[in-house]
Amino acid sequence: MKYKVPPTPAPANGIGLVAHTDKNTLTILGQNDVQGLEIQPKNGGWVPAVIPDGAFIAIVGDTLKAWSNGRLHPVRHRVVIRGEEERYSWGSFLMPKDDSTVAVADQLVDGDHPLMYRPFTYSDYLSYFVHKLSDDALEVYAGLSSPVAPACMD
Ligand SMILES: O=C(O)CCC(=O)C(=O)O
Numbered sequence: 576m577k578y579k580v581p582p583t584p585a586p587a588n589g590i591g592l593v594a595h596t597d598k599n600t601l602t603i604l605g606q607n608d609v610q611g612l613e614i615q616p617k618n619g620g621w622v623p624a625v626i627p628d629g630a631f632i633a634i635v636g637d638t639l640k641a642w643s644n645g646r647l648h649p650v651r652h653r654v655v656i657r658g659e660e661e662r663y664s665w666g667s668f669l670m671p672k673d674d675s676t677v678a679v680a681d682q683l684v685d686g687d688h689p690l691m692y693r694p695f696t697y698s699d700y701l702s703y704f705v706h707k708l709s710d711d712a713l714e715v716y717a718g719l720s721s722p723v724a725p726a727c728m729d
Pocket residue numbers: 576592597602604606612652654664665666
């Protein structure tokens with residue numbers, strides 16, 4: 576991705592990429608030496624994700640949250656451009672094949688971890704997200720409103 580230097584005077588927010596969670600399973604990101612990635616802690620606000628020179632950052636996506644039965648969390652992130660240099664980033668977006676079923680493994684469901692997501696087809700979830708564009712797309716699309724403990728599963 577290429578983020579151009581903002582015009583002068585710079586817009587107040589400098590947003591280069593709006594806040595989102597990734598929809599795939601795992602994203603591995605690298606960048607040139609211009610920082611700008613920010614992540615949102617659970618209590619809100621924004622924190623710079625400073626990536627050391629030559630390092631990569633791995634970001635959990637919605638699909639891995641579902642697949643891990645909610646154990647792994649997709650962090651909301653955005654890109655803010657404030658400086659006077661162009662920012663480049665590159666990503667490796669790991670994802671299931673379109674027609675794959677994303678289903679929680681039985682081993683990840685127990686009394687302490689009731690089933691949180693119904694099985695779904697990856698491309699169907701993507702289509703749903705593109706249609707709705709809502710932050711809670713995964714929960715609305717595949718989340719079980721009453722998580723199911725193993726004894727209740729058939
Ligand atoms: O450019 C970046 O550092 C972030 C890109 C990103 O979040 C995305 O493509 O989903």
